[in-house]
Amino acid sequence: MNAKLALLAEGLGTAALLAIVVGSGHMGEQLAQGNAAVALLANSLATGAGLYVLITLLAPVSGAHFNPVVSATMCWRGELSLRKAAGYIVTQFIGAIIGVVIAHAMFDLPLLQAGTHARSGAGQWLSEIVATAGLLATILLAQRARSTQIPALVGSYITAAYWFTASTSFANPAVTLARALTDTFAGIRPADVAGFIAAQCIGAIIVIATSRALALRDRRANAMAVEATSSAGKPS
Helix, strand or coil, X not given: CCHHXXXXXXXXXXXXXXXXXXXXXXXXXXXXXXXXXXXXXXXXXXXXXXXXXXXXXXXXXXXXXXXHHHHHHHHHCCCCCHHHHHHHHHHHHHHHHHHHHHHHHHCCCCCCXXXXXXXXXXXXXXXXXHHHHHHHHHXXXXXXXXXXXXXXXXXXXXXXXXXXXXXXXXXXXHHHHHHCCCCCCCCCCHHHHHHHHHHHHHHHHHHHHHHHHHHHHHHHHHHHHHHHHHHXXXXX
């Protein structure tokens, strides 16, 4: 995997994702004429479809993480070096901000704004823990069972999570920070960013810890099976 090309893919992919999230949210809100459900439907469908396209096209180049918690998890699993993971994460944050600026430019809005959409409280934070844990679990389980279906599975999960979480499933620190720079439908108050990112990190830690525990159990079960097979083969 070409390192520079991978970083470019992560930056462009994350920028495109934020342009989709912010742009479709603004368009949906404008066309819905006050109907928040219709705006959210437009926003969720566009985001899910966009993720499917972006992951399908860019996964062969960079893995198509577009998300610091995904990159950190892959680093923990040994699938990405610490240096590459750090490069991915920085690039994702930069790309996310660029994506918001592009969305604003397309709709003739001020390029950088401060979000005013209040997203705080226990329910919102729990939603982000659940949303992030669910996203990572989807990716990790799909890697083992249906790796070719990851684009569809991730896109479908995020579309669903828009609706079953109170926070509308940010599940991504880079997305969260960038969305504090828009006062459109997809925005979040800068004061609420830290709580969301902390919750997302907790969700990731839960999945990592669970994954490790399951891996240890599998290794012990395999070791016991090998020992039992060896014992059975010994003469009495």
